[in-house]
Amino acid sequence: MKKEEKIRLGISIGDLNGIGSEVVLKTFEDSRMLDFCTPVIFASVKILSFLKKHYKSNTNLHGIDKTSQILDGKINVLNVWKESVSINFGQEDEKVGSYAIKSLVAATKALKNDDIDILVTAPINKHSIQSEEFKFPGHTDYLDQELNGNSLMFMITDDLKVGLLTDHVAVKDIAETITPELIEQKISTIHNALRQDFGISKPKIAVLGINPHSGDNGVIGKEDEEVLKPTIQKINDSGKLVYGPYAADSFFGSNNYKAFDAVVASYHDQGLIPFKTLSFGKGVNYTAGLHKVRTSPDHGTAFEIAGKNQADNSSFKEAVFAALKIFKNRNEYNELTKNPLKKQPRKPQNKAGREQKL
Template sequence: MKKEEKIRLGISIGDLNGIGSEVVFKTFQDSRMLDFCTPVIFASVKILSFLKKQYNINVNLHGIDKTSQILDGKINVLNVWKEPVNINFGKEDEKIGSYAIKSLTAATQALKNDEIDVLVTAPINKHSIQSEEFKFPGHTDYLDQELEGNSLMFMITDDLKVGLLTDHVAVKDIADTITPELIAQKINTIHQALKQDFGVSKPKIAILGINPHSGDNGVIGKEDEEVLKPTIQKVQESGKLVYGPYAADSFFGSNTYKTFDAVVASYHDQGLIPFKTLSFGKGVNYTAGLNKVRTSPDHGTAFEIAGKNKADHSSFEEAVFLALKIYKNRNQYAEITKNPLKKQPRKPQQK
């Protein structure tokens, strides 16, 4: 019998002046992680060897120059560059930002070429990555361009899943950005993700209001009455279990979210503040709606503790496990939908 191939888990290294390399090392310091996947870090084996000494973390790195050299049971480091890099922990640096983008673009290309199966991205600094070649506010927008589909920021824990209608949009532009087309698209993306990526057969989704108290029947803004409610009704008519809009201020504190499979927030802070408060650093940022699987920890570069060996790797580890889980779920879903007669094994007949 042919041995099942391990899932190849690509990792973009993020900002080298931040905590990205530290949380990667701490995750794979436990050798049992290599039983679940084959990690491939897109960076430089020289710089990562230097960093692991700085952190005094015992991991064995296997340097390679092409994906055909990837070995199971090893922490593979694909050399995206070989020149020396000056590390200055906790500092914003455009040069370091350029290496974060080199890592990301190389990992994304490998993902597109099926040389890796999933991608987990370590945190970047959104300011230092900007250049003439890279003009995106973050990972999600770049991956939306590079991979097929319509991306959606989907924050995940076992008990709470929060998707966003708008993510990195200035507050003053939120109301103009939210259109009936956008609402329907994001709801459809979340609905499909819940089915194919999380195995929820009949997803139940809550929508939060745009304005305080969902507009109070038009007294505090008209967007909820004129845009959100009619669109929710149309989506309901298609057979989806979508409800709202709910006033955001009491929705989480009252535990109403626990009766739904996912919650759709209108904008970034409306969804992420309660999510990060409730997830206690165990949350994962998942880019739903694409033809490939990408996850990341729910935190940033944490420059204030970079280089001090104080970073908690829980969120990055959860991001690894979620990427593996979604990859398996997608394959299973594809098999079921391709051949629905194989949904359940046939039960043996009673004699």
């Protein structure tokens, strides 16, 4: 029997002045991780060797210059650049931010070309990445453009899944951003993700109100009565199990969320504050709505502890396992629905990374 090809896990390195490289190195210090996947870190073997020494990590790195040299059983580091980079832990630095984007762009290209199967992104600093070439608020918007998707920020654990109608939108703009079309699109994305990526055949979805107490029948804002409620009813009439709006202030504290497969929050903090309170360190940020799988840890660059060897890699490791599981679930779903998206077998390579002639 032919040995099954391992899933290729691409990793964008994030902000080198933050904790991203630390949690990546710590995750793959455990050699058993190579039983599950073949990691490909998009960065520079020179800079990661420096960081490995700084953190006293025993992670073995395998430097490569092109994706055809990727080897199973190795922690591959694809050299996106070879020049030296000045690291100042905990500092916001546009130059360092530019290397985070070089890594992301290279990893995304490899994902589009099927040189890697899934992508896990280490944290970036949203301010230092801005430039004339990159004007996105974060990973999600960039990947949405590059992968032609309808992306949705979906925060997940085994027991709690929270999606957002609006993510990086200023509070003053939330109400006017939420339209019936947006609600239908986001809930459709969540419904499809729950079915194909998490194996839930008939998902139940709760929707939180836009205003305090879901508007109190129009006393505290009209959006819940005029926009949210009729749209939820329309979606429910179509056969999806979608309920709400529920008052957000008591929904999580009363454990109501446990009766649903996913919760839809109207805006960023409404969903992420309870999610991170209940699951910090175990949560994963999953970008639903793309034809490729991307996850990330549920934390940022943590400049305050960067370089101190204090970072907890639990969330990054969870992001790796979530991406692997979603990839397998999605392939099984596509096979069952007669639309297989199986991994195409790659041309065999010798140890030098060159294609063997058959």
